[in-house]
């Protein structure tokens with residue numbers, strides 16, 4: 001494959017200079033793109049959002065009882081100066097700085113996270129299994145995790161039999177709702193803390209705590225309104241450009257126009273020069289863009305994802321814990337993660353005095369897929385029973401529940417399946433040849449760069465590419481033109497985000 005004209009990488013990517021830009025989705029990706037367009041003085045754009053609110057998966061809801069809920073526990077760990085400065089500019093001092101405190105629930109005890117560094121908290125027989133497995137896995141001549149063919153094999157080879165059986169395999173199945181053998185291992189970077197055997201052994205022998213949290217591990221959280229408040233404020237500043245309750249149902253890539261349907265059922269056609277889309281890529285290629293070739297439809301249509309059920313439990317009682325969030329690998333409860341959301345800000349409960357002493361809230365996340373079916377009608381009751389089984393609700397504490405909240409999302413986690421990058425290599429370049437730039441958590445389908453900071457910056461970076469010809473750093477896709485003239489995309493682990501390197505510095509200040 002000869003690399004002739006890199007479209008978005010290296011020193012001289014080409015700017016496209018589209019005039020009219022339509023953005024699908026007012027989640028972090030769409031809002032990031034819109035913010036950057038305003039900042040660069042480009043006014044000819046609209047955001048089209050199906051929901052009656054902005055924020056996408058980063059929106060927050062306040063229920064009738066006065067508890068505020070996020071769509072799953074959202075923690076902001078930014079990799080970007082630009083994102084940090086945007087947060088400062090939009091939120092000012094309206095945030096709380098929290099210490100991260102995360103735990104794993106196993107064998108009726110709490111093990112500090114990272115699990116592998118705190119094996120000493122396990123019953124002795126389990127601790128011995130974990131250490132023996134680790135030593136065997138890392139022994140000279142043992143097969144290397146680096147050569148693993150999939151995530152399942154990676155787990156076994158990197159962590160050994162004990163940790164794999166007790167924690168890594170059951171926990172990951174609960175999160176991903178897919179067997180780890182169906183997943184690639186490329187997304188693993190900072191997302192799965194990899195093991196240091198000597199440290200694990202020393203921590204057990206010397207009875208040393210190794211929590212990985214503390215003053216250097218803090219995160220900001222909006223004082224009021226939950227995670228969504230940040231995106232709500234961005235959307236307010238972009239309001240004239242945003243059309244809510246407006247669903248994109250059809251894109252004609254040849255005529256370059258798209259069709260929207262309003263809440264009252266009426267429809268309208270809009271012309272465009274470029275589309276930035278954050279809707280799920282499989283839906284875009286199989287149901288919205290007309291006449292996509294069969295290989296593009298097949299490639300995008302075969303991407304895998306899991307759904308999510310977020311259940312909030314609001315209690316009238318003083319919070320019994322300082323924990324932030326907890327992981328649950330065992331099958332005595334449906335959820336994989338629970339967050340003490342009221343510990344993120346004292347204004348997340350009906351008590352708005354800031355005292356945080358009369359109520360608390362638990363946000364519980366459960367995944368589902370064809371590999372892990374779930375009865376949605378029972379999920380609230382199953383969650384409460386699971387909280388009791390897992391020791392989070394004391395017997396009798398049920399009567400203190402004053403609110404329950406259930407929010408289901410069809411697209412929750414983009415599964416990094418074995419063939420994901422091959423599929424993206426077919427669909428993404430074809431769309432771009434037709435002026436459609438698919439970005440974001442389900443627009444790009446790359447879990448390793450699918451947090452709020454990554455997705456907002458995918459929006460910013462694609463605008464920089466279109467208007468300034470700058471390379472996109474976050475998505476980790478390199479576009480190549482092969483000798484036969486075919487355009488193809490290959491995938492790099494992003495060098496600057498989601499892979500261990502912490503920050504991308506930018507010099508320009510956000511200023512809409």
Ligand SMILES: Cc1cc2nc3c(=O)[nH]c(=O)nc-3n(C[C@H](O)[C@H](O)[C@H](O)COP(=O)(O)OP(=O)(O)OC[C@H]3O[C@@H](n4cnc5c(N)ncnc54)[C@H](O)[C@@H]3O)c2cc1C
Nearest residue numbers: 025027028029050056057072074075248279440441451452
């Ligand atoms: C359970 C869970 C936990 C998470 N935890 C964290 C965390 O701890 N930290 C973190 O930083 N991030 C976290 N995230 C990720 C974060 O929510 C996403 O990064 C972010 O919301 C993705 O933004 P987006 O704009 O790409 O997509 P979305 O937020 O999905 O927004 C896409 C938007 O497009 C709209 N849309 C779709 N189809 C159409 C259509 N046809 N017409 C018009 N509009 C359409 C949707 O309504 C939606 O508003 C979490 C996500 C989940 C689900």
